[in-house]
Amino acid sequence: MARRSFLQWPVVRQVSTGDLLGRGPSVTSPRTKALAPRTSTADRAVQSVCPYCAVGCGQRVYVKDEKVVQIEGDPDSPISRGRLCPKGSASEQLVNSPGRQTRVLYRAPRSTRWEHLDLAAAIDMVADRFIETRRRTWQQEDAEGRLLSRTMGIASLGGATLDNEENYLIKKLFTAAGAVQIENQARI
Amino acid sequence: MANADCIVIQGSNMAECHPVGYQWVAEAKARGAKVIHVDPRFTRTSAVADKHIPIRAGSDVVLLGALINYVISNDLWFKEYVSAYTNAATLVHADYRDAEDLGGLFSGFNPETGAYDTASWSYAEEAGDAIGEPGAGSEHGSDASARAAGHQFGSGGPALEHARVQRDDTLQDPRTVFQIVKRHYARYTPEMVHDMCGIEVADFEYLARAITENSGRERTTCFAYAVGWTQHSLGAQFIRAAAILQLLLGNLGRPGGGIMALRGHASIQGSTDIPTLFNLLPGYLPMPTAGRHDTLSQYLEAIASKKQKGFWADADAYTVSLLKAWWGEAANAENDWAYDYLPRLTGAHGTYETVMGMLEDEVEGYFLLGQNPAVGSAHGRMQRLGMSHLKWLVVRDLNLIESATWWKDGPEIESGELHTEDIETEVFFLPAATHVEKAGSFTQTQRLLQWRHQAVAPPGDCQSELQFFFELGERIRQKLAGSDDERDRPLLDLTWDYPTDAHGDPNPEAVLAEINGRHLEGPDAGKPLPAYTELRADGTTSAGCWIYTGVYAGGINHAANRKPGREQGPAAPEWGWAWPANRRILYNRASADPDGKPWSERKKYIWWDQEQGRWVGDDVPDFPVDxxxxxxxDPAAGGPEALSGDDPFIMQADGKGWLFAPKGLVDGPLPTHYEAQESPVANALYPQQQSPARLVFPRADNLSAPSAGTSGAEVYPYVFTTYRLTEHHTAGGMSRWLPYLSELQPEMFCEVSPELAAERGLEPYGWATIVSPRSAIEARVLVTERMTPLSVGGRTVHQIGLPYHWGVGNDAVVSGDAANDLLGITLDPNVQIQESKVASCDIRPGRRPRGPALLALVAEYQARAGTTIETGNRAVTDPAAEGIEPKPGGHGGAGGRR
Amino acid sequence: MGQLSGPTDPSADARWEDHPPRKGFFTDTSICIGCKACEVACKEWNHNPQDGNLELLKSSYDNTGALGASTWRHVAFVEQGQERVVQARESGRALVSLGMPAIGPPAPAADQDLSEVDTTPPDTPDFRWLMSSDVCKHCTHAGCLDVCPTGALFRTEFGTVVVQDDVCNGCGTCVAGCPFGVIERRSDGTVAVAAQREEPHAQPPAVPNVGIAQKCTLCYDRLIADETPACAKACPTTSIKFGDHDHMVETARARVAELHAQGLTEARLYGANELDGVGGTGSVFLLLDEPEVYGLPPDPRVPTADLPRMYRRAGMAVAGMVAAAALAFLRGRA
Structure with a gap:
């Protein structure tokens, strides 16, 4: 052991490797020698698509211990060929940003502050308000007796950042509920 | 784009806003293509283009019209292409009168309603009549409900009764489309371009030569645009003008040609195809309108005639299959496939109308789903005040965006207009999952669906919209269960039985399978449909969005196809799935000549293989393959059967590319230059100043600056335009919370020329206040030669650039005043998109006043300009000059309904 | 003993056996779109903190200022009028005809004498906006490395220069040793955050490696797994190219020749001359104006290049002193 330790001494390594100025292999630390990129130590790499603009660049999402540790371009993509812009390159921060909200917040009428709500309770409250507003603002027909079958009391804005499947459920549910004022960024 | 020989980027700042897409432009340039950037500002795109041509914001139709004129008058149009593939030879109705004849109005304008009756724009019939819209009676174009129509033609042209058109193949008849187009643009000259756009004649000629020398059999030119073309009161016509030019040059349906729409959100294309939009159902089927579509048969007749050419003729199959997808067994032949479960429109119900509805307390509840209108929508103050009238607001986002916090730290709290303790609105902030915490598909800007696999579970309370809306629907349906109220049937009968995982979350692939559609009967019952041509109107098929049928063909999620690009050809058909039918270039039949041969070896793409008796090539042919x-x-056969071998535009009712649009647009059959709602320049082409059919909203909270030639115009003497930067994303919800992006562009700024800085005493990197008739904001001053004062009509026009990413609030890493607060609401009548790329303002040194003094400053300007709710809101600028009898005591309100 | 100046293979010089070819960047600023993807991709991969105080830096679209401890890629933005473009075109042409740019190559191709050809392009732009992504030069003779007293800085098998965070004691000697002003010690408390936050998702990560020297590693931890450095991988237009250093220099020379043939004589190389004061750099650049315009030193010189001569002089002085002392001693004895 002692002998090996002695051989690990930088000055000995400098002499033994010929790196007398101590600039190369003789000075690498154990940590340096053990380096491995987190892309190679990740548990898995998942193919994804950048969430910002509509170019649709391919991304690879590296996951370690169920946390996203790295997002970078997918070289397989014929659209982006592995490249990303600054926003796409910041995607990992979008996911893991300390500023991100992960709890439900609720502001009561006239209140000056947020409070917490249980997620299930919040969805239930939204459902109640949805049903109540729909009843209160229902328009069965117009002045000439033509069918309207709708509410103008509920509106929605958003969808351009969401998945096709999500837009589909949003449009389907709102339309069935008679809410027509469903809009997104495509109008803007 | 990589195959183009010349690329004109106009109305887009592509290198900044789509940097990774720009690699294809860079590649084309490296291969020798010429890249020209036409833009009010010298941007990072200009910096890497061969040439930047500065243009006055909003004058693009003058430039494009002059290019059309140049191509026609110098006989540079692609004759075989134009003759065979466009409607150049088609005769237009004898009653048609051009804007050239009527002082800037087309025939059919009704100054009372501020809208056109488009009947006289129709194609001529054999007996001298017009080819009308099917089933539309006398209502077309003349009522407010028609205004909602424009966007409905997203995947195809509007309907015609039939396709037996009158033609003069010599193109000499003055009623041919070709002659009408030629006359219409005769006064759009290089000199007019100089006078109206501020573009030097030499620069115009450079551009004209570049595009004509790079078009034809051997070469192609591509145009790229973004919201620099759409966000105008005549935005749809900007794009139409480019389409006319590209048709004349033979650049559509061919590699390296086309008009590339560069869209700004990951699935903004998908959210238009499967629309979270008021006027559409999936696949560009219109939402039914009361009075026009009261029954299913009225609806189907109005969408498309069985006698017109092309695939829209089968719209009945698409509609019934959608209703089957949504209401399953409850949709049957007896109840017209549950058609009455669909709510009805009575006009335009776009996002701006909705906000005005909030202010009138008609809207009680509002969902914001990854969108930040307090910062990102025009007229931010109206947006926030509107929200303060809501009973309840649900914000679903990653970060605590300004639209979630305006009740405590918004600008109106500071100005004293709102007091937190008085605001009744309940606000729910529900955290959302990011793109890696859910599986699903985005549709990118070239109609390509790409599946994302889930990487990790969402943290804390975060949920995807899929989870949230599935659960919300479940709860609503549970609470209504047992209801015998008829109005609850559509909710209770809704197909909502998606398979769920262990956490109760719905399977997104099951939703995609429903969108794709399946056989409902017969031996294949339950199996996914392979193509939209399999859809039937008899209730035996279902499909949630017909244009996506095929994405789940064979039970395989083709959006998840991931054969690496380097292992396939340039069209890369095995990466993702493009609608329709996995086709990468639309109308690609036009890449071959009328005989089916490639126009040239160099531009070979799809051609007719005589031996096989079918179309073959590098892509899926966009044509009946045999x-x-x-x-x-016989054109009377109707539908795809009626398409001739030389009808490449298979979604158009006559199979041709439309130089002249006989239907489908509500503000004119040909793009015509009008000034913006607010402009310091008088329209030199017509007495008509603004687009007569634009949608205005004359309200005290939506005042307009006086335009050139009216008193008070000098109070708001400068033009401003809004835009994005590479380092941020729209209203900042996904960028201003990220330190890595925030540090790159930390502060709101304005860009001004050294000349304007000198004129107004603005210090470099000091503060300036920008004042419009709606609001005043402050910004740091970037004095830069990248902004050029333009000489327009003998005077200097200064333009000010304003990025719109910042907003006022306390939660983001960086915040600042929002450019959109300066904007008013004036809309394009075809698509209800606001004019946010050009408006009038003043600029002065120093920070803006705080508190009520801010409102006083805005009011002082309004008073000085003498602006009232009448200002700028006349439909017809000068009725006498335009042959319209002035009516005592009133003028045509241009369609504003509030 | 290794060399301290002149052309050499730096990996071999540091006694790496069987090492791979020297790696490097070629940054072609003529196709840079100034998107700053390189800055973000670099920070994200290396977990470098945000720096700066979130205010405009008064330098066009540049708000990170310069290379430093936390910014290892930096994009400069330079706005210029026509006069300057003409000058740059002239100076670039002169470099070629002289055959000896300050730090650039003696090329493009010596057989191409373009100085006599009229290569004025059809129109000289009346304005241009230069963008250039700067990075550590990974010099052939690296001042930072040569002065490092602890062995924290080392020459990798790829010929690049890397700080070992676990060895560096923050003495700062290297900071003065770099002729480009690249390496810097990381200060703490650089991160400004929003005024108030509701329920933050997580605490901002602690700033790593405070107080120790930091700079670009050319993604050493990616190279060992044969992966492209983060900045080059992200770059949308391939303005940043990565590869074998010889190939990079070759590509760069060809590109300059191509641009000159198009009349764009403002193009010139930076760092490709192995006879310069740092023995040539591992990161080479194609610039469109004088290096100073981009904030780069025109004639960088590694301070240790003079060491042997200084040691010789110092040695003579010491010998003299010893002799004098000996003499004095002898005299005293006498």
């Missing part, structure tokens, strides 16, 4: 080039079926 329809020979010379076929001439």
């Amino acid at each position: 329809r020979a080039p010379g076929s001439q079926p």
Whole structure:
């Protein structure tokens, strides 16, 4: 052991490797020698698509211990060929940003502050308000007796950042509920 | 784009806003293509283009019209292409009168309603009549409900009764489309471009030469645009003008050609195809309108005639299959496939109308789903005040965006207009999952669906919209269960039985399978449909969005196809799935000549293989695959069967590319230059100043600056335009919370020329206040030669650039005043998109006043300009000059309904 | 003993056996779109903190200022009028005809004498906006490395220069040793955050490696797994190219020749001359104006290049002193 330790001494390594100025292999630390990129130590790499603009660049999402540790371009993509812009390159921060909200917040009428709500309770409250507003603002027909079958009391804005499947459920549910004022960024 | 020989980027700042897409422009340039950037500002795109041509914001139709004129008058149009593939030879109705004849108005304008009756724009019939819209009676174009129509033609042209058009193949008849187009643009000259756009004649000629020398059999030119073209009161016409030019040059349906729409959100294309939009159902089927579509048969007749050409003729199959997808067994032949479960429109119900509805307390509840209108929508103050009238607001986002916090730290709290303790609105902030915490598909800007696999579970309370809306629907349906109220049937009968995982979350692939559609009967019952051509109107098929049918063909999620690009050809058909039918270039039949041969070896793409008797090539042919080039079926046959061998525009009702649009647009059949709602320049082409059919909202909270030639115009003497930067994303919800992006562009700024800085005493990197008739904001001053004062009509026009990413709030890493607060609401009548790329303002040194003094400053300007709710809101600028009898005591309100 | 100046293979010089070819960047600023993807991709991969105080830096679209401890890629933005473009075109042409740019190559191709050809392009732009992504030069003779007293800085098998965070004691000697002003010690408390936050998702990560020297590693931890450095991988237009250093220099020379043939004589190389004061750099650049315009030193010189001569002089002085002392001693004895 002692002998090996002695051989690990930088000055000995400098002499033994010929790196007398101590600039190369003789000075690498154990940590340096053990380096491995987190892309190679990740548990898995998942193919994804950048969430910002509509170019649709391919991304690879590296996951370690169920946390996203790295997002970078997918070289397989014929659209982006592995490249990303600054926003796409910041995607990992979008996911893991300390500023991100992960709890439900609720502001009561006239209140000056947020409070917490249980997620299930919040969805239930939204459902109640949805049903109540729909009843209160229902328009069965117009002045000439033509069918309207709708509410103008509920509106929605958003969808351009969401998945096709999500837009589909949003449009389907709102339309069935008679809410027509469903809009997104495509109008803007 | 990589195959183009010349690329004109106009109305887009592509290198900044789509940097990774720009690699294809860079690649084309490296291969020798010429890249020209036409833009009010010298941007990072200009910096890497061959040439930047500064243009006055909003004058693009003058430039494009002059290019059309240049191509026609110098006989540079692609004759074989134009003759065979466009409607150049088609005759237009004898009653048609051009804007050239009527002082800037087309025939059919009704100054009372501020809208056109488009009947006289129709194609001529054999007996001298017009080819009308099917089933539309006398209502077309003349009522407010028609205004909602424009966007409905997203995947195809509007309907015609039939396709038996009158033609003069010599193109000499003055009623041919070709002659009408030629006359219409005769006064759009290089000199007019100089006078109206501020573009030097030499620069115009450079551009004209570049595009004509790079078009034809051997070469192609591509145009790229973004919201620099759409966000105008005549935005749809900007794009139409480019389409006319590209048709004349033969650049559509060919590699390296086309008009590339560069869209700004990951799935903004998908959210238009499967629309979270008021006027559409999936696949560009219109939402039914009361009075026009009261029954299913009225609806189907109005969408498309069985006698017109092309695939829209089968819209009945698409509609019934959608209703089957949504209401399953409850949709049957007896109840017209549950058609009455669909709510009805009575006009335009776009996002701006909705906000005005909030202010009138008609809207009680509002969902914001990854969108930040307090910062990102025009007229931010109206947006926030509107929200303060809501009973309840649900914000679903990643970060605590300004639209979630305006009740405590918004600008109106500071100005004293709102007091937190008085605001009744309940606000729910529900955290959302990011793109890696859910599986699903985005549709990118070239119609390509790409599946994302889930990487990790969402943290804390975060949920995807899929989870949230599935659960919300479940709860609503549970709470209504047992209801015998008829109005609850559509909710209770809704197909909502998606398979769920262990956490109760719905399977997104099951939703995609429903969108794709399936056989409902017969031996294949339950199996996914392979193509939209399999859809039937008899209730035996279902499909949630017909244009996506095929994405789940064979039970395989083709959006998840991931064969690496380097292992396939340039069209890369095995990466993702493009609608329709996995086709990468639309109308690609036009890449071959009328005989089916490639126009040139260099631009070979799809061609007719005589031996096989079918179309073959590098892409999925966008044509009936066995329809020979010379076929001439009876046009009366209707549908795809009626397409001739030389009808490449298979979604158009006559199979041709439309130089002249006989239907489908509500503000004119040909793009015509009008000034913006607010402009310091008088329209030199017509007495008509603004687009007569634009949608205005004359309200005290939506005042407009006086335009050139009216008193008070000098109070708001400068033009401003809004835009994005590479380092941020729209209203900042996904960028201003990220330190890595925030540090790159930390502060709101304005860009001004050294000349304007000198004129107004603005210090470099000091503060300036920008004042419009709606609001005043402050910004740091970037004095830069990248902004050029333009000489327009003998005077200097200064333009000010304003990025719109910042907003006022306390939660983001960086915040600042929002450019959109300066904007008013004036809309394009075809698509209800606001004019946010050009408006009038003043600029002065120093920070803006705080508190109520801010409102006082805005009011002082309004008073000085003498602006009232009448200002700028006349439909017809000068009725006498335009042959319209002035009515005592009033003028045509241009369609504003509030 | 290794060399301290002149052309050499730096990996071999540091006694790496069987090492791979020297790696490097070629940054072609003529196709840079100034998107700053390189800055973000670099920070994200290396977990470098945000720096700066979130205010405009008064330097066009540049708000990170310069290379430093936390910014290892930096994009400069330079706005210029026509006069300057003409000058740059002239100076670039002169470099070629002289055959000896300050730090650039003696090329493009010596057989191409373009100085006599009229290569004025059809129109000289009346304005241009230069963008250039700067990075550590990974010099052939690296001042930072040569002065490092602890062995924290080392020459990798790829010929690049890397700080070992676990060895560096923050003495700062290297900071003065770099002729480009690249390496810097990381200060703490650089991160400004929003005024108030509701329920933050997580605490901002602690700033790593405070107080120790930091700079670009050319993604050493990616190279060992044969992966492209983060900045080059992200770059949308391939303005940043990565590869074998010889190939990079070759590509760069060809590109300059191509641009000159198009009349764009403002193009010139930076760092490709192995006879310069740092023995040539591992990161080479194609610039469109004088290096100073981009904030780069025109004639960088590694301070240790003079060491042997200084040691010789110092040695003579010491010998003299010893002799004098000996003499004095002898005299005293006498």
